[in-house]
Amino acid sequence: MRRCELIRVLGGIVAGLRPRRLAVVAIAVFALLPIEVSDAGWLPDLFKTSSKHAKSPKRAKSARQSTRPAKLARHRAQPKHRATRLAALGPVALPPSVLKPAAARCDPSTFRIVLDVGHTAESEGAISARNVTEFAFNLRLARLIEERLKAEGFAETRLLLTEGRARPSLFKRVAAANNLHADLLLSIHHDSVPNKMLEEWEFEGKKSHFSDRFSGYSVFVSRDNPEFKTSLLFAELVAREMKAQGLQYAEQYSQAIMGRYQHPLLNKETGVYSYDELIVLRKTSMPSVLLEAGSIINRDEELKMDSPERRNIISSGVASAVKEFCEPRWALLGPL
Template identity: 60%
Template sequence: MGQARSIIAGLVAAILLSSLAPAGRSEAAARKIETTRPPAKCEMPKFRIVVDVGHTPDSYGALSARNDPEFGFNFVLARRITAKLKSEGFAATRLLVTDGKARPSLFKRVSAANDGRADLFLSVHHDSVPDKLLDTWEFDGAKSNFSDRFSGHSLFVSQQNPHFTTSLMLARMIGRQLKEQGLHYASQYTLPVMGRYRRQLLDKDVGVYRYDGLVVLSRTRSAAVLLEAGSIINRDEEMAMNSPERQEAVAGAVAAAMREFCESR
C-alpha cells in the first residue's frame, strides 16, 4: 500500500486547502450552547451531508494488521461515499478533512459541520480492538499486531445529540442496508472483555450502539452517526476493506439508506 499512501497524502493536501468551512474555532467556542435547528426536510439536492474522514494525518488512529494507518482507509472510503451520494442526487454532500492533533481536530469538525449548517454528520472510521486482545505476527519483515477474533462493522449514536431520534433512525437504516449487502456487525462491544470500550447496544438486529462520549456525535447540532466500516486489525477483513468491491458495497449501503430516509420524510 506504499503507492496508495503517497496518493492519499497528495489528495489530503489538496482537500485540506478547500475543506468544508473555516475550522479554527476554539474548544470553548465549539461548546457554546446555541439554539438547535429542527430536523430538516430531506430534499435530496439541498440536504447537506458532511462525510467526515475520521482522524488526521498527524493523529492517524489505529494501525492495521499490516501496519497501515487507519486514516488512509478512512479517507479512501469517505471519498467513495461522498462520490456515491452525489451521484445519487445528494448534490450538497461535502467531504470534511481536518488536520492537527486528535482532540483539537474533533472541535474543528464540530465547528465546520455546525457553521456549514449540516443536516447530517457522518463520520467514517475503521475498527481495532483493545490492546489486551492483540496478538503479534511478522508482515513484510516488520513486527505487527493483529486480532482475528472479531470482525464486522458497527454504528454509533449519542443520546446527547439534539437530534438523537433522527440519528438513531439513520443509523438503523444504514445498518439494515449493510445487512442486506450480506455484511455482519461487530457484536463484541457488549462483552465485558471490551472494558472501557463496552457500549450499550440499541439495535441488536443491525448493530447500532450508544456512545455519548464522542464529541462529534454529542456536540454537532445536526443528526450524527459514526460508522466503523470494518476491522482493519483482523487480517482477512483488512484485505476486504482495502478492496474497491467492499468500499463500493459500503458506499452503496449509505446511499440507499439516505434515499430511504428522504422518501420517508
Template identity: 40%
Template sequence: MRTIRRALAWLWPLLLAASPAGACDSAGFAIAIDPGHTRTSPGATSARGVPEVQFNVQLAEVVLRELRRAGFEQSFLTVEDQAPITLPERAARAEAQHARLFLSLHHDSVQPQYMSDWVYEGRAQRYSDRFSGYSLFVSARNADEARSLRMAELLGAEFRRRALAPTLHHAEPITGENRPLLDPALGIYRFDDLVVLKRASMPAVLIEAGLIVNRADELQLDSASFRQTLAEAITAAARQFCDEAPAAPAGVAVRSKASSAARASPAAR
C-alpha cells in the same frame, strides 16, 4: 399533437399521485462526511501496518462521490488532505455549511488483550482475527438523538441487506468497551461521549466500517469493490433518511452548485 396533449392531460394526475409525498429534496440536503483522524493522529494501525486514517479517507472519497451521483450535491468532507483539526471543529464545520446529517467514517480495532504478534513483509505487526464486522454509534447527547438513532437503523438495515454482519465486541464488559448495545441485529451502540456526535447540531452517526486488525477483513476493506458496496449502502440509507426528514429550517441558505464544486476536493475521528 392534440392527441398527445390529451394523453398527457390524462396521465399527469396519475403521475402526481404516484410521487411520494415525502420525496427527498436531495439537491438541498447537505450531508457532512467526516473522515476520522489526521496525519498527526492517524488512529488504529491495521494488521499489515497501515494507519486507519488512510482507510477512512479512501472510503470517504467514494461515499462522497456516490452521494453526489445520487443527487446530494451539497454533500462535503469536513477535512481535506488529512489536515490537523480538533473534534469540536469537525462538528462546527458541519454546522457552518448547514449540514442536515453528519456521518463520521472510521475503521475498527480491538482491546490490547485480544491482539497477537505476526510478521508481515519482514516487519513485526499486531493483529486479531477474533472479531469481524461493522458497528454503528449514536450519542444520547446529540442535538437530535431520535433521528440519529433512526439513521443508524437505516444504515444497519442497508448493511444487512448486503449480507454484512455487525461485530458485537464493543458490548463486552471489559475496560475500554462495555458500550450499551441498542440493537444487536443491526450493530447499533450508544456512546454518549463521542465528541463529534455530541457536539453535532444535526443527527449524527459514527460508522466503524470493519476491523482493520482482522487480517481477512483488512483485505476486504482495502478493496475498491467493497468500498463501493459500503458507499452504496450509506447512500441508500441517506436517501431514506432524507425522504423522512422535516423541511429545512426557514432562513437556511442552500449553497449553489458552483460553491459546492469549489469545496469538492477529496479529504481526511
C-alpha cells in the same frame, strides 16, 4: 390495472376494516400513488364503504338510482382531466403507534450531508494488521461515498478533512460541521481492538500486530445529541443496509471483555450502539452517526476492507440509507 379497477379492489379490501385502520390504509394508498391523482373523489366513497352504519343493500340500491342522474350531470360539467394534489387533503391525524420519527421532506439538490473523515494525517488512528493507517482507509472510503451520493443527486455533500492532533481535531471538526449548517453528519472509521487483545506477527519483514478474534461493522449514536431520535433513525437505516448486503455487525462492544470500550447495544438485530461521550456525535447540532465500516486489525477482514468490492458495497449501502432518510413516504406507516 386501470385506476377504476384498482379503486374497486381497494374498496373491497377495506370494507371490513375498523375506521382507525382505514385511515392508515388510505394514507398508504395516497403515499403510493403519483402526486397528481385524477378523479380523486374515490377516497370519500372508500370511507363510506366501511361505515359501521352502512345502508342495507335494498336502500343503497334505491339511493344510487335516485342520485345517479345528478351525479352524472355534475361529472359531465367538470373538466375531464381534473387534478387533485395531496396537499389538498390537509393534515391527517394518525395514531401514535403508527407514526415513526422521520426526516423532513428534503430536496437532494440542497440537502447537505457532511462526511467526516475520521482522524487526521497527524493523528492517524489505528494501525492495520499490515501497517496501513486507519486515516488512509477512512479517507478512501469517504471519497467513494461522496462520489456515490453526488451521483445520486446529493450535490451539497461535503467531505470534512480535519488537521491537527487527536483531541483538538475533534472540536475542530464539530465546529466545522456546525458552521456548514449540515442536515446530517456521518463519521467514517475503521475498527480495531483494545491493546490488550493484540498479538504480534511479522508482515513483509516488519513487526506488526493483529487480532483475528473480532470482525464486522458497527454503528454508533449519542443519546446526548440534540437530534438523537433522528440520529437513531439514520443509524438504523445504515445498519439495515449493511445487513442487507450480507455483512455482520461487530458484537464485541456489548461484551465485558471490552472494558471501557463496552457500549450499550440499542438494536441486537442490526448492530446499533450508543456512544454517548463521543464528541463528534454529542456536540454536533445536526443528526450524527458514526460508522465503523469493518475491522482492519483482523487480517482477513483487512483484505476485504482493502478491496474495491467491499468499498462499493458500503458506499452503495450508505447512499441507499441517505435516500431512504430523505424519502418521507416510507415513515408514514407502522405495522397495521
